[in-house]
Amino acid sequence: MIREFSHSIAQLFPYKVLHGMVKPKIVAPFYHTISNVAPLHIASLYPVYTPEQFERHLEFLLKHFEPTISTDIPLILSGKRKSKKPALFLSFDDGFKEIATIVEPILSKKGIPATFFVSPNFVDNRDLLFRCKLSLIVSRLSGFEDKSALTGVLENITGARNIGVNQIKGIVYGLGHNDSDSIDTIANAVGLNFAEYLKIHQPYLTLNQLLTLSSKGYTIGAHSLTHPLFSALLFEEQLNEVQQSVDWVQQNIPNQPKLFAFPFTSHGVDGRIFKHFIDSNEPKIDLMVGTSGYKPTHNSRFLHRIPMEMSLVSAKARLKSELFYYLAKALVGKHNDKLGYGKH
Numbered sequence: 001m002i003r004e005f006s007h008s009i010a011q012l013f014p015y016k017v018l019h020g021m022v023k024p025k026i027v028a029p030f031y032h033t034i035s036n037v038a039p040l041h042i043a044s045l046y047p048v049y050t051p052e053q054f055e056r057h058l059e060f061l062l063k064h065f066e067p068t069i070s071t072d073i074p075l076i077l078s079g080k081r082k083s084k085k086p087a088l089f090l091s092f093d094d095g096f097k098e099i100a101t102i103v104e105p106i107l108s109k110k111g112i113p114a115t116f117f118v119s120p121n122f123v124d125n126r127d128l129l130f131r132c133k134l135s136l137i138v139s140r141l142s143g144f145e146d147k148s149a150l151t152g153v154l155e156n157i158t159g160a161r162n163i164g165v166n167q168i169k170g171i172v173y174g175l176g177h178n179d180s181d182s183i184d185t186i187a188n189a190v191g192l193n194f195a196e197y198l199k200i201h202q203p204y205l206t207l208n209q210l211l212t213l214s215s216k217g218y219t220i221g222a223h224s225l226t227h228p229l230f231s232a233l234l235f236e237e238q239l240n241e242v243q244q245s246v247d248w249v250q251q252n253i254p255n256q257p258k259l260f261a262f263p264f265t266s267h268g269v270d271g272r273i274f275k276h277f278i279d280s281n282e283p284k285i286d287l288m289v290g291t292s293g294y295k296p297t298h299n300s301r302f303l304h305r306i307p308m309e310m311s312l313v314s315a316k317a318r319l320k321s322e323l324f325y326y327l328a329k330a331l332v333g334k335h336n337d338k339l340g341y342g343k344h
């Protein structure tokens, strides 16, 4: 609510005024996919920009920022490297196939570097992110006649009674990473087969496509093995998700820096994770990234990125919103999260 209000107020200012007041060293917009039609495994989760809209985003970003590769970010954040324009770090999460078919040709045409954060468990279409499964289920619901059979299944799973049609979506979206059995049962009830969907639609990049992207100069980073919400995991589980996905990239794709993007959010991540991977003089990971918008931190190996798909707006409108929100928080003294890794 506050964010929406702040977004509206921000639009009253010229972009240059907000940019001049904040003086960002770096901005890091991130996306998931670009497509003329949102794929069903995404359509119920967040909006998707068309190639034309994405190109307009890039044109605006290039006007104000200089594209930067991931290995330069710690140098820029620590002040060891300076450039005329502030830096642009562009990235995409989850490794969807449109990276190879739509995104890469646009970026190559414009000569813009980018990092693609992937979850090894989804590469080669071995599994589907649980949120994507929920999106598929919800997309099935509108045309699904036998709602009473479905509410029966949901009542069995949740133990609740008299579930109404209106509650179905809410219950489905409330399912999490550990509810894979329930998700499969519900999918079955609505006639969905995830293995078949993966086989037919091949939503993810293959290892071969990742190798091609890296040979063209793009960077591949890790995005956890299974894409869980880290705040719901034990410390050891968080550690494994980071370490094993980073190891997978190192073992499968030559000459990559060690990069990690937290799935969903870094909010609620065990503080020992940062200490273990990036706080020492000999960091085990070159750069970790979060999703809390424009928000500088005190560690030159941690960067918050700006989620661009909250609603379909111009890059200018999105950045105005982020810079204004940052200024507004500064005014009320809300930048007191000492490390700045997680708080929103």
Ligand SMILES: [Zn+2]
Pocket: 093, 094, 223, 227, 263, 264
């Ligand atoms: Zn993700």
